[in-house]
Amino acid sequence: MNSAPSPVVDTRRRGLRDLRISVTDRCNFRCTYCMPKDVFGADYQFLPHAELLTFEEIVRLAKIFRAHGIEKIRLTGGEPLLRKDLERLVAMLAAELPGVDLTLTTNGSALRAKARALKDAGLTRLTVSLDSLDDATFKAMNDVDFPVAKVLDAIDAAASVGLGPVKINMVVKRGVNDGQIVDMARHFKSSGNIVRFIEFMDVGATNGWEMANVIPSAEVVRAINDVFPCEPANPNYFGEVAKRWRYKDGSGEFGIISSVTEAFCGSCTRARLSSDGAIYTCLFATQGHDLKSLLRGGKSDEEISNAIAAIWQRREDRYSELRTAATSRPRKVEMSFIGG
Numbered sequence: 001m002n003s004a005p006s007p008v009v010d011t012r013r014r015g016l017r018d019l020r021i022s023v024t025d026r027c028n029f030r031c032t033y034c035m036p037k038d039v040f041g042a043d044y045q046f047l048p049h050a051e052l053l054t055f056e057e058i059v060r061l062a063k064i065f066r067a068h069g070i071e072k073i074r075l076t077g078g079e080p081l082l083r084k085d086l087e088r089l090v091a092m093l094a095a096e097l098p099g100v101d102l103t104l105t106t107n108g109s110a111l112r113a114k115a116r117a118l119k120d121a122g123l124t125r126l127t128v129s130l131d132s133l134d135d136a137t138f139k140a141m142n143d144v145d146f147p148v149a150k151v152l153d154a155i156d157a158a159a160s161v162g163l164g165p166v167k168i169n170m171v172v173k174r175g176v177n178d179g180q181i182v183d184m185a186r187h188f189k190s191s192g193n194i195v196r197f198i199e200f201m202d203v204g205a206t207n208g209w210e211m212a213n214v215i216p217s218a219e220v221v222r223a224i225n226d227v228f229p230c231e232p233a234n235p236n237y238f239g240e241v242a243k244r245w246r247y248k249d250g251s252g253e254f255g256i257i258s259s260v261t262e263a264f265c266g267s268c269t270r271a272r273l274s275s276d277g278a279i280y281t282c283l284f285a286t287q288g289h290d291l292k293s294l295l296r297g298g299k300s301d302e303e304i305s306n307a308i309a310a311i312w313q314r315r316e317d318r319y320s321e322l323r324t325a326a327t328s329r330p331r332k333v334e335m336s337f338i339g340g
Contacts, residue, residue: 005305007069010281010315017239017269019065020074021058022338023086025275027079029107030143031131033171033200037143053277055089057295059096061273064305068312072101074127076338078275081110087117094122103127105169109146111154119161127167128155132177133187141177159193167255168195172215181215185224189251196242196255202284217258221245224254239267259283263320271312272338279308280338282317288338 009015026046030037053061062073073093080086093102104118105127118126130151132138138148155166168188172178181197188195197220200213224230224245233244233253241264242255258264272280277292289311294304 005064005067005309008309008312010312010317012266012316012318014267014315015269016065016069016271016312018072018074018271019062019070020076020270020272020338021062022076022078022273022275023058023080023083023089024052024078026082027077027107028082028109028144029079029146031129031141032143033141033173047276051276053273053275053292053295055092057277057292058089058273059092060295060301061277061291061304062093063096064301064308065271066097066100067305068308070100072103073097075102075104077105079107079109080104081106081114087114087121090118090121090123101125105129107142107146108151108154112150112157115154115158115163116161119163123163125166126158126163127169128158129169129171130155130184131170132180133183134177134180137177137180155193164192166193168193169198169257170195171198171200172220173200174213174215176213178215181220181223182227185228185254188254189228189247192252194253194255196257198257199260201259211260214260216261217243217256218261220256230254239264239269259320263318265318265320268317274338279311281311281315282319283338284319285317285338 007015027035029035030040062070075086075090077083083089090102090104093100102122102124103126104123106129108128108130111126111128128151130138130148131141133148135148138151139145155168158164158166168184170177170181170184172181184195184197197217199215199217221230229248230245231248233246235244242257243262244253244255246253268282270283272283273291274280274288277295278288278290280288289307291304291307294307
């Protein structure tokens with residue numbers, strides 16, 4: 001690039017600080033709130049390999065995004081560990097973008113086998129999805145009969161190689177796993193790891209979302225506080241998604257992600273890059289902006305940088321703030337395609 005790009009802000013003065021990169025649209029789970037079997041069945045057509053961004057293309061884009069202010073990169077999916085040799089991508093990103101916080105979100109199914117390689121490659125830390133400690137409930141939610149014990153073992157393995165504190169994401173759905181909130185808090189309370197309780201969100205168009213199924217975060221906090229007294233803690237940084245709560249006895253903390261009842265659009269600094277090379281400026285977006293055609297069409301880094309800047313500068317997204325006032329909801333991109 002002939003001139004160095006600079007950090008950009010959108011129409012609401014929000015910067016670009018966090019890039020979430022989906023490396024695959026495939027997953028080996030069929031979680032009912034994300035990739036239900038009745039939609040993502042045996043005949044579902046996932047992206048052919050040629051349509052996925054190559055590792056080299058991902059790194060090139062990440063470097064361009066970095067020049068616009070990116071400080072953290074999160075690898076997502078689908079299930080990112082299904083992407084062959086993912087540790088090689090981690091190593092490439094770590095080498096080319098020193099100082100960037102390099103993280104990954106996984107369902108944990110392949111984590112034990114990959115934890116050491118990911119750490120050695122330069123992964124900073126990771127997040128594991130785990131919606132229940134009760135085996136029957138967890139298997140019903142992942143819908144592929146995958147046991148809790150293997151995920152817990154993977155979390156321990158990741159922490160043991162230095163990828164801790166591991167963050168554990170629990171999507172809470174009324175009538176499904178809301179009775180296990182305190183059990184989850186109890187299990188991780190003194191472990192050094194941090195569980196985060198996430199409100200069931202209306203991502204995509206296939207998860208059957210209804211407001212009646214949402215457990216407000218305030219209700220989660222009350223349930224935990226009744227057993228383990230807790231208090232709010234200051235955020236680690238501006239725009240942090242999870243609100244922090246710490247146990248008054250000093251035995252750790254947990255987080256709350258309240259996209260439905262306490263929208264945090266005003267501080268959202270996240271962009272999402274889909275596995276086929278489109279940038280999405282909101283988790284609830286209805287469409288993305290194609291970057292792959294620029295990469296494969298011979299455009300220069302400067303031209304791609306200018307395109308990214310123009311997309312972000314036009315950004316007006318505030319879906320969560322508008323959700324309750326909406327009379328209709330357009331069909332949104334699936335979370336499994338752009339990552340959570």
